Amino acid sequence: MRKIRLKSTPASRLGEHFERELNEAQRAAVTAPDGYNLILAGPGSGKTRVITFRVAYLIASGVPAGSIMLVTFTRRAAREMVNRLETLIGEQANHVWAGTFHHIGNRLLRRAAPLLGFQPNFTILDSEDQLDLLRLAMDDAEMSGTGKMAPRPAEVQHLLSFAANVDRGVAEVAAERRPELLEWAPKLVDVAGAYVVRKRAANCMDYDDLLLQWGRLIREFPDQRELQGRMFRHLLIDEMQDTNAVQVAVVESIAEAGAGNLTAVGDDAQSIYRFRGANYDNILRFAERHPGARIFHLDTNYRSTPQIVAFTRASIAHNRTGFPKELVSARPDGVLPLVVSAEDAYDEAVFVCEQILDERDRGRALGQMAILYRNHHDSIVLQGELLARGIPYTVRSGLRFFEQAHIKDVLAFLRIVANPRDEASWRRLLLLLPGVGPAKAAAIYELLARHERPLEAIESAEAMALLPAKSKGFFAGFVADLRKLRATDPESHPGAAIGAILRSGYPDTVRLKYERPDNRIADIEQFALLADRYDSLQRLVADLILAGDVYGMDSLAPDETRDLLVLSTIHQAKGLEWMHVFIPRVVEDSFPHRRSLDEPGGEDEERRIFYVGITRAMNELTLSYPLSLPRGARGPNVFTTPSRFLAEVDEALFERAEIVSGTGAGADDAWFSGAGRPTI
């Protein structure tokens, strides 16, 4: 690719932008000198703008765009910043190394894989694949089937992943977090070892490896560390409060080896990823770790009304740790946040829907409103009501696009072409064949693994011999399909490869095995269109799995003309804003979540999640809670307790409302049974 450098970086125009679009504190942060800088940016304080301008500023000062690493929390955030940067400085914006830790790690590891015992075409395991390999590893270590007390695979997965992210041993982490598993600690170590062997043999890395192996590369290969130090003269880390030990070690090590320029941006009060190893101290102790670091405070909130900001401050003041907050709204007065109680979850859903419809009638676009919840599950009743009322919405939580079974199947086809040793993908495809269970699949994979070229071995008579008579026909079809797939040159034409899958026996399998097969096949057709935009299979697969914010076809093929209400977990809503934000289910056990309270610091973490949620609102904030919820399976409703996060805030800072049913109970029942029952 030819690189074109713009001769006249419009430094003067940039200066104008600085004057016009930045306040004094922001400008100071943007133009901070080299070295270690910490920018503490409250919600709505123009954080994205500051980061974008700082990158533009660096480039205008002569730093090559390609030597800047900009780590963001999601791919979406990276994309947004690069786009904004492009309007400031033009095409050079695309040379910045912008992305998540995992994404950048992936890019760097492709080159260095051989040093670490992997091949450059390694595939990335999502958490389901990871679980699949982990089950096998548990068998290897003779852990499963030894009685009921053995921890479940998902639990082991969680422990292993957490240990990896905090850079500690599994046994240690297990002893601390799950003391009841103490006797299993030695086994867990064995499993961890067996799992590493499995991944290595299958040439696969899981999410954690993208960080761990990157860390290993830098630690064990000093020349690699030097190299990255030279590559990245400036490192900017967004959402510093959500980084974990491994991530911080990586970027600080690169900065130290290189030019020593690291700018961290974040807000300690928005640290909400402790469950995956995020360590709050990374931001709180930044100055201790880097004596002489400059600290910038951005405390002016341009997003929310004074009423919302006052509520926010009153809430977060109950947290015992963190920097003191001086957030001030720069906007004119608005209305008080509204706290609404409803009889039950259905009343709550009806209320939210009616509010939304009212506002739409008054001219507010649906896209300007969002329903944010603590738990994805809390959205189910709402979705039912939205569907019943024909309110178009998009969901940004729950199953992601690529996590749906049929998409995973298609991905498995693509992945074995990209990396023929990918055990999880082979197993997935083999298990689709009638008459093939775990044992046969394992035997076939073992055969493939022994061969230099697994894709040829699958066609051998030896493979066929492993199958029972009734499966041979299906297997032959599968092998023929694979051959056709490979004939499409999938490496550089992934779209065509998916086309081949659509013409293979796979659609029949979909019809046989899955519900609503036509929708699924239509999904795959859309997937093919998306893939057409790629000229590298490896990139397509990595992009999908690392995208993070892709939750459906809506987001994959954005139809700009459609005006959709947003439903999202608060976690997914980070960094976004809406005119009106609704937060339902603000009751104890749900928000704060029950399980979180057992952990030390859990309540504070939940309060930070609450903080992130309420600070998404620009003009209006509506919190609601049902007075009763069903308990367990289909037990009767039990009374709920409104969340402590409501009880602890001064009543003067919000307005209360109560929903009264206009009609009798009988009429209500008739209405709700028709409209409210979710079918998803």
Add this chain to the structure above:
DNA sequence: TTAGTATTCCTTTTT
């Protein structure tokens, strides 16, 4: 060994 059925378990957040 697979596939279908009964049972138990556990309820979060994501790259």
Add this chain to the structure above:
DNA sequence: GGAATACTAA
């Protein structure tokens, strides 16, 4: 009320 696991029949 759904998914993972255990059990059972073919």
